[in-house]
Amino acid sequence: MAFVNPNITAIAVEATEFPDLARRYQVSGVPKTVVNEAVEILGALPQDAFVEQALAPLAKQT
Amino acid sequence: MALLSPADQQKLRDAFAEMTSPVRLVFFTQTLGCETCPQTRQILDELPALSDKITIEEANLVLDGDKARQFGIDRVPAVALVAPNGDGQVRDSRIRFLGTPAGYEFVSLVQAVLLVGGRPPSLTEENRRKVEAVDRPVTMQVFTTPT
Numbered sequence: 358m359a360f361v362n363p364n365i366t367a368i369a370v371e372a373t374e375f376p377d378l379a380r381r382y383q384v385s386g387v388p389k390t391v392v393n394e395a396v397e398i399l400g401a402l403p404q405d406a407f408v409e410q411a412l413a414p415l416a417k418q419t
Numbered sequence: 420m421a422l423l424s425p426a427d428q429q430k431l432r433d434a435f436a437e438m439t440s441p442v443r444l445v446f447f448t449q450t451l452g453c454e455t456c457p458q459t460r461q462i463l464d465e466l467p468a469l470s471d472k473i474t475i476e477e478a479n480l481v482l483d484g485d486k487a488r489q490f491g492i493d494r495v496p497a498v499a500l501v502a503p504n505g506d507g508q509v510r511d512s513r514i515r516f517l518g519t520p521a522g523y524e525f526v527s528l529v530q531a532v533l534l535v536g537g538r539p540p541s542l543t544e545e546n547r548r549k550v551e552a553v554d555r556p557v558t559m560q561v562f563t564t565p566t
Contacts (some may be wrong), residue, residue: 358550358559359513360534361542365550365557366491369527371518372562374455375494378517379562389562408546415553 358408423465431529435470438536440502442473443509447487447497449480455519459496462520472536474503490515498528500535522566 359367372379372387382391390398392411402410423431446463448456466473478486480495490499490511498516501509512535520528534540542550 358542361540361547362550362553363513364553364555365559366513366515368515368517368558368560369520369524370560370562371516371520371524372564374518378560382560382562384562387563391560391562393557404541404543404546408542408549411559412549412553412557415555415557 358411421465422462428465428469431466432469434529434533435472435536437538438470438472438533440472440535440537442532442535443476443501443503444473444532445476445478445486445490445499445501447478447480447483447490447492447495447499449495453495456496458521459498459519462525463498466532473532500531502535519565524563524565527563 359365370378372384388401395414398410444463463475467475480487500512500514503509514531516528
């Protein structure tokens with residue numbers, strides 16, 4: 358997603374090496390995706406569902 | 420000592436052979452207080468040997484602070500994938516890895532290298548349109564653990 362749109366940044370975070378980040382985002386299971394500090398997606402989703410959930414808050418603002 | 424078995428090295432060599440453009444891994448490290456930085460460097464060092472399209476650039480979080488800020492990196496080890504475009508400029512893929520890319524994260528790193536190296540994104544046409552329509556900054560952090 359980051360690769361096709363320069364507005365998007367994708368960061369893979371190794372949770373055990375950065376416990377402060379894991380705590381801040383309350384990571385209790387992986388994979389956990391946090392989008393703009395607002396949306397949380399738990400687990401690996403099929404592509405359609407992931408894109409929809411990840412971009413949902415952006416659609417609401419427009 | 421090589422971290423990858425000869426069979427895995429060959430698999431990666433074959434996968435990287437399909438790359439159509441060069442990829443640079445900008446590796447952010449620091450001299451003190453980063454236990455996993457040497458291991459990360461060791462893992463990254465496996466890759467250029469498997470493809471002449473892959474290069475590694477090491478940057479120091481403190482000494483190369485401007486570069487760290489440019490890539491939004493504030494902790495190490497971190498890797499930013501960029502695409503050098505031949506005239507000395509680079510295109511930032513905005514794909515980052517924080518922490519040691521070992522285990523399944525190594526697979527993710529390889530996938531990201533292939534993507535930046537020219538492999539078509541796996542997004543469906545419809546999803547690609549949705550993603551392309553995003554008109555403001557979005558940061559996605561994907562948390563994983565070593566497997």
